[in-house]
Amino acid sequence: MTQTIADNLQIIRDEIKKLATAAGRDAGAVRLIAVSKTKPVEDVQAAYAAGQRDFGENYPQELKDKYPVLPEDIRWHFIGHLQTNKVKYIAPFVAVIHTVDSVRLIEEIEKQAAKYDRIIDCLIQVHISGEETKFGALPEEVGDLLKYAAGCPHVRMTGLMGMAALTEDTELIQRQFAGLQALRDQWQQEYPLLTELSMGMSSDMAEAIAEGATWVRVGSAIFGQRSYLNR
Ligand SMILES: *Cc1c(COP(=O)(O)O)cnc(C)c1O
Numbered sequence: 001m002t003q004t005i006a007d008n009l010q011i012i013r014d015e016i017k018k019l020a021t022a023a024g025r026d027a028g029a030v031r032l033i034a035v036s037k038t039k040p041v042e043d044v045q046a047a048y049a050a051g052q053r054d055f056g057e058n059y060p061q062e063l064k065d066k067y068p069v070l071p072e073d074i075r076w077h078f079i080g081h082l083q084t085n086k087v088k089y090i091a092p093f094v095a096v097i098h099t100v101d102s103v104r105l106i107e108e109i110e111k112q113a114a115k116y117d118r119i120i121d122c123l124i125q126v127h128i129s130g131e132e133t134k135f136g137a138l139p140e141e142v143g144d145l146l147k148y149a150a151g152c153p154h155v156r157m158t159g160l161m162g163m164a165a166l167t168e169d170t171e172l173i174q175r176q177f178a179g180l181q182a183l184r185d186q187w188q189q190e191y192p193l194l195t196e197l198s199m200g201m202s203s204d205m206a207e208a209i210a211e212g213a214t215w216v217r218v219g220s221a222i223f224g225q226r227s228y229l230n231r
Pocket residue numbers: 035037058079080163200201202203217218219220221
């Protein structure tokens with residue numbers, strides 16, 4: 001018997017609760033984003049039928065195409081690299097943008113959100129992995145981005161997002177997540193809305209939850225491996 005998406009979801013939800021409790025946190029303190037990039041709408045519908053409402057997507061065009069054919073009450077999280085000229089595709093409906101890393105991008109989100117009379121929740125993606133290939137602001141740039149966003153009435157900064165290094169070294173992963181948590185704690189003193197920490201994926205969910213993740217972004221453990229063409 002093969003495991004269904006609903007089975008996988010249940011396993012991940014149980015695992016999240018277990019990890020949160022083991023870390024001395026509330027069982028409900030960590031919420032799950034089901035990352036459906038490259039997966040067909042049928043897979044999203046299967047997860048939706050199993051009660052999932054928060055979904056993550058990486059590509060503006062793909063999200064723009066999926067949005068109108070899926071239920072209205074899905075909260076769409078944008079978690080991929082976002083080019084300023086693509087903001088307009090997702091601004092009418094996106095719930096949270098996790099990957100804000102420049103003033104230019106904030107400026108464009110402000111402009112597009114204003115056009116639709118919306119306030120969009122945003123997280124600053126911080127470069128924590130030390131790897132060349134990952135996007136994100138440097139830790140020392142976070143203050144300037146928060147300051148700029150504070151002057152944008154249609155952008156609400158609610159936290160930080162990060163991706164740890166792709167490594168078997170779980171202590172390194174945990175240190176990187178701990179660093180992001182410390183950075184969030186530091187800036188939360190000045191910006192009390194900064195409550196969210198989006199960190200942890202299928203492979204490093206445990207380390208992220210131990211270090212305070214409030215959102216985990218899980219794809220392959222729910223929907224299966226993606227085609228290598230699409231990462
Ligand atoms: C693809 C992706 C995920 C999910 O990764 P899995 O390893 O499939 O769980 C999470 N976060 C980001 C930013 C991603 O691009």
